[in-house]
Amino acid sequence: MTTSASSPAIQAPFGDPPRTAALRQRLEAFMAEHVEPNEGQVEAESAAQSWHSAAGWNTPPTVQRLKALAREQGLWNLFLPHSARAPEGLSNYEYAPLCEIMGRNTWASEIFNCSAPDTGNMETLDRYGSELQKDRWLEPLLAGEIRSAFLMTEPEVASSDATNIRCRIERDGDHYVINGRKWWSSGAGRRQCRLLIVMGKTDPDAPRHQQQSMVLVPADTPGVKMLRPLKVFGYDHAPVGHMEVLLENVRVPVDHLLLGEGRGFEIAQGRLGPGRIHHCMRSIGAAERAFALMCRRLATRDAFGKALAEQGVWHERIAQARCMIEQARLLTLKAAWMMDTVGNKAAQAEIAMIKIVAPSMACQVLDWAIQAHGGAGVSEDFPLAYTYADQRTLRFADGPDEVHRQALARLELARLGLRRKPAGPPVTRGC
Template sequence: MDFDLTERQSYWRDRVRSHMASHVFPRAQDYYDQQAKGERWKVLPVVEEEKARAKAAGIWNLFMPPTAGRAHVDDSFEFEGPGLTNLEYALCAEEMGRIGWGAEVFNCSAPDTGNMEVLHRYGSRGQKDRWLKPLMNGEIRSAFLMTEPDVASSDATNIETSIRREGDEYVLNGVKWWSSGAGDPRCKIAIVMGKTDFEAQRHSQQSMVLMELDAPGVNILRHLPVFGFDDAPHGHMEIELKDVRIPATNMLLGEGRGFEIAQGRLGPGRIHHCMRTIGTAEVALEKMTKRLLSRVAFGKRIADHSVWEQRVAAARIDIELNRLLCLKAADMMDKVGNKSAQAEIAMIKVSAPNMALRILDDAIQAFGGAGVSSDAGLAEAYAHQRTLRIADGPDEVHARSIARIEFGKYGEKATRPLSSGDMGATR
């Protein structure tokens, strides 16, 4: 097993790392200053300026799946990025995750990445021309409407939004929430999951459609803050769909294929979050160690109190373990596909946010009162990471998948008494 990076892996990671150091980090204060002035839901000039710079440098749409060497349905090669593998992209995403708005600079932020992958994999040529092209150009943004306030959306078969066919249109009715990105003025299109057939088999009732955010009947009921943070200009909205009419051509892939699309979308999306989380954890550890080395309490540096040595050591171990698991999952996705990497994807999805939360909590403790304020940026990072224990499936759902895979390995043994050989194998 070779842990050395290839020349190509190092090349792309180092390009992102250098660009972040030269252009993104130096403009962090510009971002916060612009965000603090005027309307909350607005386009920040600093983001658009840095997007243009990254695009001109060719560090753009890095998440787009490799397509070279396989035939396109429409024989078009214009809907492509640089063709990075999941493993190559993981190294880049960690660098982007070191600052909250870093991924957007490279047109690699959620939910656009997942939506672009859906359009890339399942969209018609017309849908790609209408929506994928401006998304890939960074001209617009998008939302993904799946969860609902009145049902346990961790089980997506519970979704109750109706998508009813009427002639050449579909009519949408329902309420969605945690529609991330819908507060952004640039958000023009949403992918909506609902039911086209309430009587079909359990996993064939759901479909996904494209819906314009300014369509009549799309009503933003309220903004949902996260631990008090509004996440402007991105935001998370509760949205009512009241007799919203969309063209029948806005159906993705076909009626009853919503779960098929969801599985194709959520696998990469889940691990993209984890990749960025590694970068978030690294920043938290860096801030914590610098704070511990710079402050004196009870006659010595805080870093010299043994409890902090234990916490810093545990943080470094946790980061390294999670990075390896994340890279392994990405590598398996490349080599054997998302389905075969299901256990690894689930494991890192559970482990990475919990790891980051532990380190962020210790970092907050190291900063004392400053840690729970907005000054250190740790409280906001904690709020974001805490949502990842729920977003894209809660911990319990992924743990259930992991456990079922384990039970499946020993299902035959579970039906008979343990033998002495079985007992020996468990020592």
């Protein structure tokens, strides 16, 4: 079912930047003409695929057709700022309203080559890769010719603390040998996936944040085994595919290492910052669409002698939802502006705040929208249940709420000069 969430609220609050204004109009038109009418077709093409009957999932033909059309219209690679290889890329603040529009639909961002995990991987290659690595991997990713996956999370450890990872990357002459098990490796289940960016430990004895490294692994390297796709609230997320992956004695040349040994944690921090804000932008778009669906449903359903939209409890929820969406949007735009003007490190508090606020806000608005639809809300006749599953996942993807709250609290205490020095070793008194 299609429902446009277009409204003045989607615009940047103080006026769109010049590049954004024209692109937003074109993007809105593209969504209305090509994306919304094809939602049912893409869902059918995705559902018709089976992981067990082929070597991975394929991009739905309709999505592939729309990608070519979007590229022809110049709606392509809008996410990547300051890249010589993608001059069409926008700043974070310029991109924010556009990413929100894409977020109304769970697969729309792929059409514009602006979907995770490829966006984060392309930013990683652009910022940290060698020129040879960029030639081999970044260029075909920017062209939409291949897809990629990011392998960081592991089933055997609490991966919210990335220093816990156990996957080993060991030097053996002119090669690195990789052994480990990863999961929630989004994108690895696609047939078009050609590159895995793997995070593992090269030196377990180094200082805590210098033990990890990242290495580029061609997806067809011997020893890479896709064990299974992982469902999310019962949805298999075809054709993206969140995979469990086994790496057994996987050998890659040493020039496949990113940046240098011990730089993995540094790369991860640089990669996840922009990715987090992109997720939050899309969360706002998802909330806007849910809000529009909710209001339309309430206005067209009667109970106890009057429209649901006239019931007091729904007045309260409509008003609260609008306030929550606007608050999240303003905070996200502020974070995007700070990332552009003072850098990701200086904006780390704002990035933490939006990652806490936006997915939780979207979950609440979606929950109210589901409630307004009754049984229809949990069915597949509306996009609400699937979108709720997607947004609920974001409360721990790219760092759980608890980690971001802890980081934000520490930053605030330090800003106020209230951080205590670490206590010394415990003193044991003799008896």
